[in-house]
Amino acid sequence: MGKKFVVPFGSQHIAIPEPIRFIFTTENEIIKSVSVDFGYVHRGIEKACMTRYKYTQVPYVVARVCGLCAVSQATAYCMAIESLMDIEIPERAKYLRIIVHEMDRIHSHLFAIAHLSEAAGYENLFMRVMRDREFVMECLEILTGNRIQADYSTIGGVNRDLTKEVYEILKPRLDELERRLYELKEIFERDYTLQKKWKGIGVITLEMAQKYNAVGPVARASGLATDCRVEFEYLPYKELDYKMVLYQEGDVWARNMVRLDETLVSIRVLKNAIDNLPEGDIKVKVKGNPKGEALIRWEAPRGELLYYVKGNGKSVLERLRIKTPTFSVIPVMKELYYNQPYAFVPDITISFDPCLSCSAR
Amino acid sequence: MKNFEEIQVSLSELREAIKRFYKPEEWHFITINGTDVGDGIEIKYFFAAYGKSKKVKAFSLKIDYNQTIPSIRDIIPSAWIAEEELKDLLGVNVEGTKGGIFLEPDSPQAPLRKEVKNG
Amino acid sequence: MFKMFLFSLKNLFSKPATLPEGTEKPKQYRGLIKYYEETCIYCKKCEMVCPPGAIIFTYPEDGSKRLIFHYNPYLCIYCGECVRACPKPGTLVQVEDTAPPATAQDKPNDLWFEVEKEAVESKKIWQEARRKKRNK
Ligand code: SF4
Numbered sequence A: 001m002g003k004k005f006v007v008p009f010g011s012q013h014i015a016i017p018e019p020i021r022f023i024f025t026t027e028n029e030i031i032k033s034v035s036v037d038f039g040y041v042h043r044g045i046e047k048a049c050m051t052r053y054k055y056t057q058v059p060y061v062v063a064r065v066c067g068l069c070a071v072s073q074a075t076a077y078c079m080a081i082e083s084l085m086d087i088e089i090p091e092r093a094k095y096l097r098i099i100v101h102e103m104d105r106i107h108s109h110l111f112a113i114a115h116l117s118e119a120a121g122y123e124n125l126f127m128r129v130m131r132d133r134e135f136v137m138e139c140l141e142i143l144t145g146n147r148i149q150a151d152y153s154t155i156g157g158v159n160r161d162l163t164k165e166v167y168e169i170l171k172p173r174l175d176e177l178e179r180r181l182y183e184l185k186e187i188f189e190r191d192y193t194l195q196k197k198w199k200g201i202g203v204i205t206l207e208m209a210q211k212y213n214a215v216g217p218v219a220r221a222s223g224l225a226t227d228c229r230v231e232f233e234y235l236p237y238k239e240l241d242y243k244m245v246l247y248q249e250g251d252v253w254a255r256n257m258v259r260l261d262e263t264l265v266s267i268r269v270l271k272n273a274i275d276n277l278p279e280g281d282i283k284v285k286v287k288g289n290p291k292g293e294a295l296i297r298w299e300a301p302r303g304e305l306l307y308y309v310k311g312n313g314k315s316v317l318e319r320l321r322i323k324t325p326t327f328s329v330i331p332v333m334k335e336l337y338y339n340q341p342y343a344f345v346p347d348i349t350i351s352f353d354p355c356l357s358c359s360a361r
Numbered sequence B: 001m002k003n004f005e006e007i008q009v010s011l012s013e014l015r016e017a018i019k020r021f022y023k024p025e026e027w028h029f030i031t032i033n034g035t036d037v038g039d040g041i042e043i044k045y046f047f048a049a050y051g052k053s054k055k056v057k058a059f060s061l062k063i064d065y066n067q068t069i070p071s072i073r074d075i076i077p078s079a080w081i082a083e084e085e086l087k088d089l090l091g092v093n094v095e096g097t098k099g100g101i102f103l104e105p106d107s108p109q110a111p112l113r114k115e116v117k118n119g
Numbered sequence C: 001m002f003k004m005f006l007f008s009l010k011n012l013f014s015k016p017a018t019l020p021e022g023t024e025k026p027k028q029y030r031g032l033i034k035y036y037e038e039t040c041i042y043c044k045k046c047e048m049v050c051p052p053g054a055i056i057f058t059y060p061e062d063g064s065k066r067l068i069f070h071y072n073p074y075l076c077i078y079c080g081e082c083v084r085a086c087p088k089p090g091t092l093v094q095v096e097d098t099a100p101p102a103t104a105q106d107k108p109n110d111l112w113f114e115v116e117k118e119a120v121e122s123k124k125i126w127q128e129a130r131r132k133k134r135n136k
């Protein structure tokens, strides 16, 4: 029996630039108990959307919930309102939403991958992945007019069209991006140090993923087939040759590989979408105020995002509920720490790609 | 248009209903949502079926502001986080919650209640 | 691993991947809003749709219809909603520049709070003036 030590992790920690605090009680380096506290940055966005902003303004407000998945938040909200008000958006708008959303996913995943390699001490790889990520950001910038806050979706469609000139610029860039992503995959698959560092660490079994209701890449790395893009057919993902990525191992390595493979799937979907873009309008006019309730489950880069909206015929919503993906993986994350050496904590934490500020909203 | 199935339950049969219904391999527990409807709080437990499109079920109940609801974290272990949120943001008494995870002590309490005006 | 080593070696001699300062923004980058009063019909639609409230109209004292446009570049999120809402195309135009960082001397907040206050107060005076005009 060793002596018990209490080790705080966060609320500011070099490995993770997000405000979350774990308090670990360790015994001989092995973690015996965990307590978690977050929500340091509660911004009251839900309250603001329910009191201050009209429902047509809310897409721009919720986009500020999270920087990395701003597109997902706004699009999910728009789709929730659209299914509440029975609005059918044009086919072209659906495709454009997929395009922007998948670009968003690629840059978010690349960020996660880079971050994880940095936590493993592989600065060189970090730089390389971030450099390739810059490539996607530029594509996003050309298409939407901004790097992060795309403000692309609006209720009834999208705000900007993909013109011929933009297509001419994007097309070769996507090919180049695909080449780079394959290169990255090769590096990650072959690298000896990373395999040593990540394989068999922080294993989430399928039962555990089900028991704690994991979502997104975390669940898919454990063999749990949950992906809102397949389960909910709001956007035409099926036509674009979308396939779910599944790994069985459930360790840090598998979570990283799921993300890497998903970027490859995304780029295929992207290229298909950009080539087969249907002609037509990008927006329909929306009239009236929302009344009733609806929800949408939407696959953000980190997993399932839930938007629940309830309107009562006024221009301001009665309830807007945002359940972000990280909110759902915290229980499994907490559970996973038990009986792990403290040295694995940064790797495990970052392999979840946590986004705490958006959980606290 | 409502795009999920709703089952009304009463406070006393809530735990029983969820226990009978919930199977971890079949259903994905999404979250608990609370809404202040003016004369009480409406609480919904959302579940989604794995691998089936558009199938979401909600158990819904309405309580008074000061009523206590039972915890379901022994049936669904990941529910603690949603229950803590219910306690912090809406001031609902849930058995076994300690509060203070989502808000800090000096912030407005139960901010999602209707009577709390934002400044 | 060997490949990555080569890659690092190559990096020592290659150009930086970051763009140099002063690189031109891509076409149609979303930036500040420019206002051309000539075509404006003062319908206030832009004020109504703006999510952060970066556009405010204040009222002239004499009760005339020519409202005064105020725009806060530091509050604007460059969403472009106002441009889309405007019934007179060309009145509001989105340009590619972004706002320079504000310094303490600029007092961006204090000045804007005054405008917000003025919008409420001047409306009362304006309505009063209009009533007088009508009664004349
Ligand atoms: S671009 Fe958006 S934030 Fe800026 S003034 Fe127009 S509506 Fe307001």
Ligand code: SF4
Binding pocket: C039, C040, C041, C042, C043, C044, C045, C046, C047, C085, C086, C087, C088, C091, C092
């Ligand atoms: S929407 Fe256009 S026309 Fe109307 S007040 Fe604003 S700038 Fe003028």
